[in-house]
Structure formats: C-alpha cells, structure tokens
Amino acid sequence: MNRGWITLGMVVGGTIVGLMGTDLVLPAVPRLPEALGGDPSRAQLVLAAYVGGSCIGLLGFGALGDRVSTARLFIGSLLATALLSLACALATSIEGLIALRTVQGVVAAGPAVFAPGVVKAMFDETRAVRAIGFLASIESLAPALAPIAGAGLLALGGWTLSFEVMAGAAVMVAALLALTGGVPQVSRRGKGSFAALVKDPVFLRYAVSHACVLGGLLVFVFGMPTVFVRVHGGTLADFIIMQLCGISTFIVAANASSGLVARLGAERVLNIGTGMAAVAALGQFAYALAGGTSALVITALFVPVNTGLGLRGPPGFFRAMMASHGDDARGSALVILFLLAAAALGTALVSPWIERGTVPVAGAALIFHVISVLCLFALPQLREEGKLNPSCAS
Template identity: 50%
Template sequence: GGNAAQAQLVLATFAAGTGIGLVLFGEIGARHDNRRILVIALGLYGATSLAAAAAPTLPVLVLLRFLQGVAASCAAVVAPGMVRALFSPRGAMRAIGFIGSVESLAPAIAPIIGVWLLHRGGWQASFLVTGVLALALAVLVAVAGRILPPVAARRSGHSYIVLLTNPVFHRYALSQGFALGSLLVYVFGMPVVITATLGGTLGDFIAMQLCGITTFIIAANLASRVVARFGAERVILGGSLLSLAGLGALFAYGLAGGRDMAVIIGLFLPFNMGFGLRGPPGFYCALQASHGDDARASALVLLFVMAATAGGTALAAPLVTDGLAALAAVALALALAGIACLGLLPRLAGAGTAAAAADPAEEGERAGEAGA
C-alpha cells in the first residue's frame, strides 16, 4: 500500500534513474565493448522488472524502478554508436530515422497495452511481460551478438569535459535538445489545454497525436534522402524553421481565440514534420562532432533533451489552464533557443551533406574494425 505521493515517486525515481544511467553508460560505453554492456543492462532490466512484480512494499518498488531507469538508459546510449559502425553516413541517418519512428509509437501504443495487461493480470503483469522480454533479448544479444559491431573503446583524448567544451558539438546537441524539448512540452501540456480550455476530450488529443506521429514517421524516414539532396545543414535549419512556423501559427491561432481542433491538428503537422526532417541529421551530426566519442555524445544529447523538456514543462505547468497560446509560447521559446544555437555556434567542417560531415580518419578506423 501507499499514498498518491509515493505513487508519484515511483515515476519520478524511474526518470532520475534514467538520467543517472545516461551519464553512467556514456562513460562505461566509451571504455568497454558495447555488446557486453548491452547484455548486462538488459539482464538488469529484466531482473528488476521481475523483482518489481513481487515487490512487497511501495518503497521497495520505488528502489527497483530507479534501478530499472538506470538499466533502461543503456540501449539509447550504445545503439547510436553501433548504428554508425554498421552503416554508411546516409544509411546511419536512415537507421536513426527508423529508430526514432519506432520510439515515437511507444507513447501511443504502450498505454493501450498497459491497460489491457492491467485488466488481464493486475499491475504486476506489465512488469512480468517486460521482464521476460528483456531477459529473452539479453540472451539473444549474448548468443547472436557477433552480428553487432564491437564499437571499440576510444580512451585517448575523450571525456565529458572535452565534449562539454566543444562548441561544434553543442551546436547540434543543444539545438536537438531544444527542438525535441519544444515538441514534448507542447504534447505534454495539450491534454489539459484541450479538456480544460478548448472544451474538447481526450479523444481529440489522441487524434492529434496520431496525426502528428504519422507525419513525424513519414518525415523521419525521408530525412536521409532530403539530406542527400540538400545537405545536412540546410535540412537541420529548414526543419527547425518549419517547426517554428507551425508553432508560431499555433501561438497566433491561440491568441486569436481559435478553438477548432481540426485547425489545431492541421497546424500541428508542420511542427512534427519539421522535427522529423531535422531530427536524424541533427543527432547524427552531434555524433560526428564528438569525433568517435559516440556513447558520451549520445548520453549528453539525451540529457539535453530531458533538461529542456523538464524545464519547459515546469514553466508551462502553471500556464496550461490559460489556453493554447500560453503553452505554445513556452514551446516557441524553446524552438527559438534551438535556432539560436544554429546561428551562434560553429558548424561541423564540411557538413553540407552527411557524407561530407564524416571524419575520413574515423570512417577508415571503423572500416578497419569491420574488416577485423
């Protein structure tokens, strides 16, 4: 048993564990074989999930959820480096877009599956299912891990300090964090805006999300082709400006007192399309700017996303009951901060296209690893 505050703590500690795990696995991933780290993390996630299903008290569940958060962060840190080692620059960008597409489906599908499991087997069912799946995946990676690249550690000259003092890395990492943060802040606030100020229902929010996710998936999977034609820098800036235009239109519509959900959904589409186009090349260029320190770079990009989202959500929380314009204004401020990063910070040398952005020495090093 427990009270509502303790129940909220279960969610908060998972998020805290994820943040700590990003930093932890970023450092470990830069020093050791990422395949082994992934197996260990999946095993830890599976074990803590099964233990959570049998947790005797809420405080024990809170602790286990914290450990789950730590373990859950591993894949997000090590996967981008594996993708870069497996594919050409354009292929890696395409893979990042596909991964982002799959991840975007989780917020839409997970609650439906969660409710079904809750009715079928109680609150423990979700932990049991995810625990078994994680352990099975750990075994699969351990047995068939040879198909994944080792992503050899690159210790010399790399550290979080080096990345945090690299303005080129910050150009892409911070702009990515602000861009995705603005989208998440808007999405997190819209259920209250729709139901409390627009007279709508959660069904309207679901419809908005489905349209937005579909648009994002299409754009993210086209991003590599668009980059091949126009170059990474143009696509990153163009996508950011497209998102800004959508947000600006939503802000103006809210100021004008607009309440039509069809219009709001229509204006939400360019917001999603813009991030779908700029997301894959933005993340890829952040990895390129790290000069091989993929694990730490991935961790920092995701931390920037979390920080922008948390800060923006905190700013928007007391304003969401004021309506669409107030929420859009907060998201707009984050989007403008991301574009400011693109305007003020130095770009990656030769980043006109994904291929030009690649470090030739690094590409040769990865080719040598693959040949070995």
C-alpha cells in the same frame, strides 16, 4: 537479409525495452495505491523515479563506454533491467517500488546511450541517417501504442504483468544479441570527458538544437491533454487524434530524411526542418494568443512541427555523433540528457499556468524552437564530411 539491418532490429528492440519502463507501466499507476498503499501523488513518483534514474544511467553508461565493450554493456543493461523488473513485480509497498524503479531506470539506460553509436559503426552516413530515421520512427510509436498494451495487460493480469512482460522482453532481446554476437563496438575515446563535449561549440550546435526541437514538441504534448479537457471543454479523443496525426507525419518525414540529405546535404535539411518546426510553433502561439480553441486547427499546426522534427532529427542526431569525434557513448548520453532536461524544465515552468489554456504551453514550446534556430545560426558547423565504414552496410 542484410546483417546490419537485422542487428539494427535487435538494437531497436533494446531501446523499446527502456521505453516500456514508462509507457507500458503508465496505465497501472492509478491502481498502485489500492495495491501497495500510499496516495495518487506518491504513485506518480513511480514514473518520476524511473526518469530520474535514467538520467543517472545516461551519464554512467556514457562514462563506461570507453572502458567496457559495447556488447557487454548493452546485453548487461538488458539483463539487469529484467532482474529489476521482476523485483518491481514483487514489491510489497509503494516506497519499495519507488526505490526499485530508480535503480531500474539507471540500469535500463544502456541501449539508449549506445544505439546511435552502434548505427554509426555499422553504416555510412547516408544509410546511418536512414537507420536513425527508422529507429526514431519505431520509438515514436511507443508513446501511442504502449499505453494501450499496458491497459490490456492491466486488465489481464493486474499491475505486475507489465513488469513481467518487460522482464521477458529484455531477456529475449539480450539472448538474441548474445547468440548472434551482433553488437559492434562503439567508438572509444579513452581521454574523452563530458566536460570536453559541453565546451565544444560544434557538438553543442547539434546536441542542443536537437534537444530543443524535440523538447519543445514534448512540452506541448505533455500539456495539451489538460488543456483540451479542462480548458477547451473537449475530450481526450482530441489529444489522441492530434498525437496520431503528429506521429504519422513524423514517421513519413523521418524516413524521407535520408533521401533529402543525399540530394540537398545534411546541413540544408537540418536548417529546413528546424525552420519549419519553428515557424509552425510560432503559428501555434499566434493562434493561442488570438484565443483559438479549435482542436482541428491546433492539430493542423502540430503536423508541420512533427514534419520539421522528422526531417532534421536523423541527420541532426547523426552529426552530433560525428561532432563527438569518437566519444560516441558520451555524445549520445548528453544529447538524450539535454532532451530530458528541456522537456522536464519546460513542463515544470508551464505547470502552474496550465489552466490558462494553450498560450503558456505554446509559448514555452516556441522558446525552445527559437533557441534551436539560434544554435544553428550562432554555433559553428561540422566541417568533416567523410563517410564512415561503407563496407559494413553491404
């Protein structure tokens, strides 16, 4: 088996550990007031604290990337995540758990920061797009499958078992990476800075457009459970079906993306995917304005949004890394931070109007998709087309 793809599998494992911090723990949150005191609103802070800590961690690991070796930071992040997960399982109060979750989010952000740079270091552009598509496909399954696993763990061993499993998974992946020595060094740029990237219009073209397409999709996803159940009079099954259709379509499109890039070029695929997602988002908004409430139609319109994201996601993220000009860790950290900010901002703006139906949710999502399209039209594209480390892929 190709050594690069073995390493990629372990890198994917590292990023999944970070995702466990929200998706695997989610089913246990309603039980936390009974176990640790507090109320449901305080229990929700257990999730918010992890996300907030992750934002801090993204910036921290991005800055450390040009001072400390990638392997040490990647493996160290996993081991620290394991320790904090065990500490969370031992928490005796909701306030203590919230504090620990903030620190856990900080230390768990490492794999997400370095994974794209590791892919870029191992593969040439064509295979890197394919690898990022594979990475995104696996990560997209986490929101669908991890809560199911978390519910099983909750029934089997209570709220602490999810944290213990997260600790065990982190240690296992860290040990495998340490034994194989498989984490290549992410490109360093000692004089780089977050400010320089934020001022670079070429980097912003890819980073902001990617964050807005995915952020718009997430705003829609976060709002639709409430809309389906409380406004449309449906059930949670409507949302689950919509999600499964969207995720399945995304996986197919993301894994087809590299082949299309080889035939059409990265920029053309980027434009096609972004345009497809925007047109579908416009369709969602128009259907909402017309008073449509059919779960089947909403799902049918949701599918091309995911298709567009799947097509443009891998080449878009990879070209954001190329546009960082060697500052891969900071570049990756900013892309993910922009994404989290878009999803959080959109969800916060929609929340006061959530019981008015699909219109505010679809409208907010459409705004992000329009911004993404404008980025591609208004900001300059990357001129470099050189291949990276082709020998590493063989």
